[in-house]
Amino acid sequence: MAGAATATELDALLAPYAQRAEGCLRRWLVEPGCPDALAEAMRYCVLGGGKRIRPVVVWMSAEAAGGDGGEPADRAAVAVELVHCYSMVHDDLPAMDDDALRRGRPTAHVKFGQAMAILAGDALLTRAFGVLAGAGAELGAALAGELAAGAGAAGMIAGQVADMGLCPVAPGQAGLRAIHAGKTAALVRAAARMGARCAAADEARLRAVGEWAENIGLAYQLVDDLLDVTGTAGQLGKTPGKDAAAGKRNAAAELGAGRLGEMVDGLTARAGAALAPLGPSAEMLRQVGQTLVKRRR
């Protein structure tokens, strides 16, 4: 694939949005009446780390669709990030990937025990929909529908079930694509469609950002597989080589870095093409996609 983005390039592009995401997450994460110990665990799982890619996708998809998105987009950004964070917490559990390190820190169950990690994950998922419900009337239900579809049994969870070897998966590239479509692309797609909905996008625009997201999500997960093979814990903030250790399928290991690079380039091109009908308003979204798939951490 084309030249790698430096950490600095990626940070420069995402930093203002990551800061905005942090503010929105702090605002909506903990509701009144939540026990302090649970709030502490939820904050640990969510705040102070992460590239906030999914919130960025929400906001830039709103922009691409020609609007700002307003508070509903902020709520959608929070909701999709809460879902991402809960999925990491549950994925890291001993019965799942059994990971001890995440974002350079002990994982939630190492820090708070398994019971609290399970419950904090459940609370984050539930809160995501509570935050969306506050977007009010028509938009709240539409956003919840997008998020539930992307995060649910035919989306992200289907990908996790496949990734964990809990259901049959086709051999070769088709099977890898099915895993990646679920475990990564489905939620990125939901983020993009939620953002566009907040900007009152019509069906054509919803489809355009959804197709961009699907392709970028697939490319992103291919890069993730590559980094799992080539990265170090210091670079990644998490344990590398975990696919091999867990006997999981890894695109870089199966297809080789060369073929993987070609696939990333093809997906990135298709993602860019999907945005063509949106014109210049989609320029930032396109740029984010290109930078994301060139990342090295």
Place this chain on the structure above:
Amino acid sequence: MAGAATATELDALLAPYAQRAEGCLRRWLVEPGCPDALAEAMRYCVLGGGKRIRPVVVWMSAEAAGGDGGEPADRAAVAVELVHCYSMVHDDLPAMDDDALRRGRPTAHVKFGQAMAILAGDALLTRAFGVLAGAGAELGAALAGELAAGAGAAGMIAGQVADMGLCPVAPGQAGLRAIHAGKTAALVRAAARMGARCAAADEARLRAVGEWAENIGLAYQLVDDLLDVTGTAGQLGKTPGKDAAAGKRNAAAELGAGRLGEMVDGLTARAGAALAPLGPSAEMLRQVGQTLVKRRR
């Protein structure tokens, strides 16, 4: 407390609704694209058992508020039952209550393994909100808000955190009430308010069914604690004596059966009084409450 309801009385009252619940659950549980293995686990966790009390509360609260509720109420009934089922699946995990028996069958993690049980629980919770989103426009968001509040970090999950000893809880009756309010009453309250919302209830009616539900939920959990001390696995379809085995607080053990009976009577009376403003349309709801707290299984 006053004379015990026989299993037959309870069944006769609930059976038609339980059957309706089963039909609605079958209709909405599995979405297209869900892997077969995951669908099988989700069905196992949800179908073919349970008294379907929360769906009954949704429907009868709609009736109490003067309406039928229509399809939105059916969706709310499904959603609240999916949340109840997911919470059982996660509660039963080895890191939580470590239960092997539920509704007279092996628990989900015994049957499918822990990873699938965690993921199936996550999928059920996500699906609950997906089903609500389908209620359309304004009602979908309002229902999602009610469910998220009842099921979330200040509701059901707060109760589980307290019940697991993961946060400080006051001694005596106040602490028990806090645990029971979260782990049982919050979701029953959400069920009641969702039902009433589907019947276009005003704030006064929402408050009335909410207060009924809060009191009946608390009484129901007191009876649950009593049955945990006095019941058998054959009667209950789950392991009795688990509070004592897990070192958990149990109202019957702490307060004695006599005091517990007085409390149940008091809560039931307050629940009935809360319904007074609703008049005869609330008669069935009142009767369900009275029967529920007299149950022996």
